[in-house]
Amino acid sequence: MPETILTATTPRAWQSLLADYWQLTKPRLILLFLITTAAAMVVASEGTVSPWLLLVTLLSGACAAGAANTINCLYDRDIDAIMERTRHRPLPSGRVSPLEALLFALTLAAIAFILLAVFANLLSACLAMAGIAVYVGVYTHWLKRSSPQNIVIGGAAGAIPPLVGWAAVTGELSWAAWVLFAIIFIWTPPHFWPLAMLIQDDYARVNVPMLPVVDGDATTARQIFLYTLALVPTSLLLIYPCGVVGWGYGLAAIALGGGFLYRAWHLTQVPSDKERARSLFKFSILYMMLLCGAMALDRMLLAQLDLSPATELQTLTCLLPWS
Structure with missing residues (x-):
């Protein structure tokens, strides 16, 4: 047949x-x-x-x-x-x-x-x-x-x-909207480049000049770390000067940023390690999901408590048992 x-x-x-x-x-x-x-x-x-x-x-x-x-x-x-x-x-x-x-x-x-x-x-x-x-x-x-x-x-x-x-x-x-734009914009290279490092042979085969193909793993890993380093303070601009979220989000942003930076630095030590690149790529997705979840939950909590972002930390501190 x-x-x-x-x-x-x-x-x-x-x-x-x-x-x-x-x-x-x-x-x-x-x-x-x-x-x-x-x-x-x-x-x-x-x-x-x-x-x-x-x-x-x-x-x-x-x-x-x-x-x-x-x-x-x-x-x-x-x-x-x-x-x-x-x-x-x-x-x-x-x-x-x-x-x-x-x-x-x-x-x-x-x-x-x-x-x-x-x-x-x-x-x-x-x-x-x-x-x-x-x-x-x-x-x-x-x-x-x-x-x-x-x-x-x-x-x-x-x-x-x-x-x-x-x-x-x-x-x-508003300016806060553009800060959100900047967060995603700066996050994109350290999110995508670890994936590009994993599949760079495919990109090389079709002559697509992704950074790992053109400049190698070591340069790509350094660039990933630098963009991640810029991402952490950028994510905090929503607190100050924008004032649209509070320090509940801020604590989450610092913790998530620290985890991102650790993995990015870890990759710079052995840029050819595919498992480190894969781990960083997966974490970058989790980072963005949790960061967005943190800003949404923080803003909804403030609305429920009828608080402004500026007074959130002071109010929460007053609720602590040792205050």
């Missing part, structure tokens, strides 16, 4: 088709974007965000991120077909056609824009579209295949979701 060759036009079960489109959106990446968006909304609303607005904004953010990731898959399908970890994706394997992927991405982007424009405001809708444009135009098209600093500059796309969340709540962008 002749072997059946699967093409994009071969009829398939709808469950399999949905799974392929789901994979195009890179859902694991989307989850982290949504966590940063939700945290920004809680802080912007001073702990009392509308559940309906939160739901609509997160749904819109998922659609916008899914659109950007799908276009990324579409653009990179040539190198994805060569790289070991990506060659089984829907586009290089032929399970989804380029036209189908493009229409899917445009549909997701349109849904995101309409939902935000109707139920939030035009600023948040435009910011969501800007995030797609930066990820596709600046990172994927311009920098990814041309500069070892691709993830540094292109990382701005991943820092836009908290701006979307902040704008959805307030209709504007």
Whole structure:
């Protein structure tokens, strides 16, 4: 019996088709974007965000991120077909056609824009579209295949979701919103480069100049440590001068930052150690999730206790048994 060759036009079960489109959106990446968006909304609303607005904004953010990731898959399908970890994706394997992927991405982007424009405001809708444009135009098209600093500059796309969340709540962008942007922006290189160190052979095979490929593990590890060193004080700017969260968040930020710095320094001692790079990559994800959780919980606690961030530490100190 002749072997059946699967093409994009071969009829398939709808469950399999949905799974392929789901994979195009890179859902694991989307989850982290949504966590940063939700945290920004809680802080912007001073702990009392509308559940309906939160739901609509997160749904819109998922659609916008899914659109950007799908276009990324579409653009990179040539190198994805060569790289070991990506060659089984829907586009290089032929399970989804380029036209189908493009229409899917445009549909997701349109849904995101309409939902935000109707139920939030035009600023948040435009910011969501800007995030797609930066990820596709600046990172994927311009920098990814041309500069070892691709993830540094292109990382701005991943820092836009908290701006979307902040704008959805307030209709504007305060200094605190831009500090959230800066936190994600500075966190992105020490988050992504350990992964790049693990799969640098794949990147070298397709001539993508990721920093470990161009400058080696030792330089990459030093850069990771320096960015992590800058991340810790940046995360504390939300307390002072912004004054939007209190020292409950601050203590968590210091503890998490210390753990991040320790692992980054540990990697600089043996830059070629893949297990250290893997540990740092995993911790970077946990760091961002817990940091966002800490700022949201701190802001909600302040709202429940009817405290301002400036008086939180003084009030909590008074509650201690030895005070």
